[in-house]
Amino acid sequence: MMQVDQFVQVTLKEQLKEIFGYSQFRGDQEAIIHNILAGRNTFVIMPTGAGKSLCYQLPAIVSEGTAIVISPLIALMKNQVDQLNAFGINAQFLNSTLSKAEMTKVKKETLNGTLKLLYIAPESLTKVENLDFLKKANISFVAIDEAHCISEWGHDFRPEYRKIRGIVDDIGNLSVIALTATATPKVQLDIQKNLQMEDAHIYKTSFNRKNLYYEIKPKVDAKKALIKYIKNNKGKSGIVYCLSRKTVEDIAELLNVNDVKALPYHAGLDPQTRMNNQDAFLNEDVDVVCATIAFGMGIDKPDVRFVIHYDAPKSLEGYYQETGRAGRDGLEGNCVMFYSYDDILKLEKFNKDKPVTERDNAKHLLGEMVSYANLGACRRRQLLGYFGEYVEKDCGFCDNCLKPTHKYRAQDDVVLALQTVLQTDQRFDVTHLSHVLTATDNQYITSYEHNRLPVYGKGREFNENPEHWCSLIRQITIFGYLEKDADNYGVLRVSKKGMNYIEDPYPVSLSADHNYDQQIADGKADDDKDVTNSSGGNAYDEELLGLLKALRKKVAKEKSLPPYVIFQDPSLEEMATTYPTTREEMAQINGVGMGKVEKFGRQFIDLITQYVDDNEIEMDKDVVVKSMVNKSKIKIFIIQQIDRKVDLDEIAESKGLTMEDLVEEIEHICYSGTRLNLDYYVDQIVDDERQDEIFDYFMAAETDNIAVAMNQFRGDDFTEQELRLMRIKFLSEVAN
Ligand code: ADP
Numbered sequence: 232m233m234q235v236d237q238f239v240q241v242t243l244k245e246q247l248k249e250i251f252g253y254s255q256f257r258g259d260q261e262a263i264i265h266n267i268l269a270g271r272n273t274f275v276i277m278p279t280g281a282g283k284s285l286c287y288q289l290p291a292i293v294s295e296g297t298a299i300v301i302s303p304l305i306a307l308m309k310n311q312v313d314q315l316n317a318f319g320i321n322a323q324f325l326n327s328t329l330s331k332a333e334m335t336k337v338k339k340e341t342l343n344g345t346l347k348l349l350y351i352a353p354e355s356l357t358k359v360e361n362l363d364f365l366k367k368a369n370i371s372f373v374a375i376d377e378a379h380c381i382s383e384w385g386h387d388f389r390p391e392y393r394k395i396r397g398i399v400d401d402i403g404n405l406s407v408i409a410l411t412a413t414a415t416p417k418v419q420l421d422i423q424k425n426l427q428m429e430d431a432h433i434y435k436t437s438f439n440r441k442n443l444y445y446e447i448k449p450k451v452d453a454k455k456a457l458i459k460y461i462k463n464n465k466g467k468s469g470i471v472y473c474l475s476r477k478t479v480e481d482i483a484e485l486l487n488v489n490d491v492k493a494l495p496y497h498a499g500l501d502p503q504t505r506m507n508n509q510d511a512f513l514n515e516d517v518d519v520v521c522a523t524i525a526f527g528m529g530i531d532k533p534d535v536r537f538v539i540h541y542d543a544p545k546s547l548e549g550y551y552q553e554t555g556r557a558g559r560d561g562l563e564g565n566c567v568m569f570y571s572y573d574d575i576l577k578l579e580k581f582n583k584d585k586p587v588t589e590r591d592n593a594k595h596l597l598g599e600m601v602s603y604a605n606l607g608a609c610r611r612r613q614l615l616g617y618f619g620e621y622v623e624k625d626c627g628f629c630d631n632c633l634k635p636t637h638k639y640r641a642q643d644d645v646v647l648a649l650q651t652v653l654q655t656d657q658r659f660d661v662t663h664l665s666h667v668l669t670a671t672d673n674q675y676i677t678s679y680e681h682n683r684l685p686v687y688g689k690g691r692e693f694n695e696n697p698e699h700w701c702s703l704i705r706q707i708t709i710f711g712y713l714e715k716d717a718d719n720y721g722v723l724r725v726s727k728k729g730m731n732y733i734e735d736p737y738p739v740s741l742s743a744d745h746n747y748d749q750q751i752a753d754g755k756a757d758d759d760k761d762v763t764n765s766s767g768g769n770a771y772d773e774e775l776l777g778l779l780k781a782l783r784k785k786v787a788k789e790k791s792l793p794p795y796v797i798f799q800d801p802s803l804e805e806m807a808t809t810y811p812t813t814r815e816e817m818a819q820i821n822g823v824g825m826g827k828v829e830k831f832g833r834q835f836i837d838l839i840t841q842y843v844d845d846n847e848i849e850m851d852k853d854v855v856v857k858s859m860v861n862k863s864k865i866k867i868f869i870i871q872q873i874d875r876k877v878d879l880d881e882i883a884e885s886k887g888l889t890m891e892d893l894v895e896e897i898e899h900i901c902y903s904g905t906r907l908n909l910d911y912y913v914d915q916i917v918d919d920e921r922q923d924e925i926f927d928y929f930m931a932a933e934t935d936n937i938a939v940a941m942n943q944f945r946g947d948d949f950t951e952q953e954l955r956l957m958r959i960k961f962l963s964e965v966a967n
């Protein structure tokens with residue numbers, strides 16, 4: 232059984248700040264953690280990026296013993312373990328890639344309770360030798376990540392996941408926390424049944440990802456549009472999802488040819504290449520990964536700025552998960568899909584060879600995808616409605632809200648549709664309902680005698696547009712006049728709101744469907760008034776942010792960690808807003824705990840201090856004033872360029888300086904205490920031996936005066952500039 236230190240429980244919030252550097256819990260995090268610490272089963276359904284990991288990480292840290300975290304992918308585990316270690320937490324994973332010595336260490340630290348979290352894949356969990364030592368260990372609780380893998384109705388079904396319950400029982404009497412970001416009501420029920428945790432307290436937060444922008448474009452000239460889009464978002468990280476390996480390869484190549492650093496990722500690549508490509512993306516050596524859906528499950532890169540579906544996805548579950556990888560840090564995240572019905576036909580063809588039930592399921596999922604694409608209703612309302620979440624209003628931040636299709640008013644037709652549902656005894660789906668309204672006879676109409684109903688054929692006036700009624704019925708479902716039957720797929724019933732509406736109707740504004748195929752036939756690409764690129768005036772100091780990011784990248788390289796493990800974008804943005812120059816101030820930044828200050832803080836504090844000095848930024852208590860003198864900007868620029876080993880001639884030229892002026896600037900920088908490494912340049916113009924000579928001279932000389940030095944080296948044909956540069960090198964190495 233789990234034991235929790237009383238003291239620890241009252242100070243959860245302090246722990247949050249101390250360990251993770253966050254000052255507030257998000258959403259239900261605190262309640263969830265209390266539930267876990269109380270030893271109760273817990274079921275967490277929250278969208279990607281909501282902060283699920285913390286829900287089991289924090290209780291694991293403050294509990295005695297070790298928590299087991301079951302997670303489906305090695306990449307995911309490594310990622311989380313790296314992050315926890317960066318926070319100073321003892322976490323490890325257990326899988327077949329570990330050496331014998333590593334394995335022994337993990338076992339030892341589990342048995343003596345110093346390991347707080349043990350990540351393990353379900354396949355490894357079933358191994359007897361692993362089970363035996365876990366039985367002896369003091370396990371605090373079991374967390375099951377990506378729990379939707381349990382359900383066949385989910386889109387990532389994994390048979391091994393269904394064995395977890397039995398194994399957990401074998402290890403001991405442990406409480407379980409299951410977590411997922413994707414669960415239609417049906418999948419949710421499946422998970423609870425399989426884990427025998429019907430008693431679990433369910434924490435379901437809104438799936439709404441407010442910072443994500445959804446847009447669908449007709450697939451016309453898609454390659455050109457893709458390149459244009461990515462070029463407009465230069466330097467940002469993004470994922471392009473394609474249907475086939477071949478398209479992935481082609482698009483990656485196309486992007487590279489067009490100066491976008493991109494790599495492919497698909498199941499056909501050998502594991503090493505795949506891992507390398509993924510790491511290159513995480514480490515920001517490339518900006519874009521082109522991938523089949525195989526990429527990204529559990530990839531916790533918080534600053535993915537766009538997710539593009541070059542081909543239509545197979546299901547809305549998949550689409551929502553994939554788009555969910557954008558903007559996990561709560562900042563910009565753009566989700567664009569290129570859509571054509573041809574892609575849907577291709578997907579249908581793939582489904583042909585599947586067993587009957589699987590095929591039916593796949594067909595339903597695809598149908599939902601098609602109607603999502605075509606409907607003119609707010610995308611967010613559609614998506615959330617699909618996952619069982621009713622939304623009152625349009626979001627104002629999707630393509631359908633910002634660039635609406637033609638709107639029409641309906642009232643009588645809405646009543647008619649609702650009556651059709653009632654008259655057919657609330658047992659049919661949208662297609663059948665529209666058949667009844669348009670008097671489209673088929674065997675169902677006749678066998679149920681629906682051709683005798685009062686509503687039969689009442690909607691004939693729209694027969695030239697067969698989709699009209701389907702569209703209307705789908706929209707009024709999203710608006711809550713109809714509701715879906717959870718037990719019977721596709722079946723619609725009239726809600727309370729719908730009943731009231733029949734009694735007392737009023738005009739409702741509906742949207743015409745998109746006609747992408749027509750647009751494609753006309754060769755008309757969507758008009759790009761890019762709504763998303765209007766970030767405009769940022770509160771932070773962009774120049775400092777650039778320096779901080781460069782430093783982060785450098786530190787990350789040194790430590791072989793992805794940059795965001797060091798600090799995440801929002802933290803850097805905050806630093807570039809509040810200019811922390813002490814350890815205490817640094818620890819105040821969101822996302823920076825004392826652990827991180829200890830580990831990585833120094834260099835960042837130094838950089839900011841330097842920057843504040845150089846730019847004469849006054850910090851008056853809480854008020855931060857930026858006073859940027861132009862001259863200082865040039866200094867920063869020079870420092871950056873030298874850091875990047877740009878030739879001095881080039882630096883001078885790009886700022887319109889003479890070489891003399893530049894050297895003078897560099898001297899200023901150097902004399903104000905900044906270390907500059909000019910070796911890359913000096914080595915080109917002065918050979919080693921002579922460098923040593925000059926170095927020795929300065930070491931022994933009474934003064935660093937250049938005239939004196941020139942006199943000393945008279946006849947040695949050194950230019951003044953060379954001597955000056957050598958002096959800088961000397962001062963940088965010895966004095967700074
Ligand atoms: P999920 O597993 O739900 O997809 P994560 O656990 O990866 O989400 O968290 C998403 C991001 O939110 C991470 O960058 C994480 O550090 C951050 N985060 C989590 N909890 C908080 C919090 N209380 N305050 C600020 N940021 C948080």
Ligand code: ZN
Nearest residue numbers: 609626629632
């Ligand atoms: Zn919207």
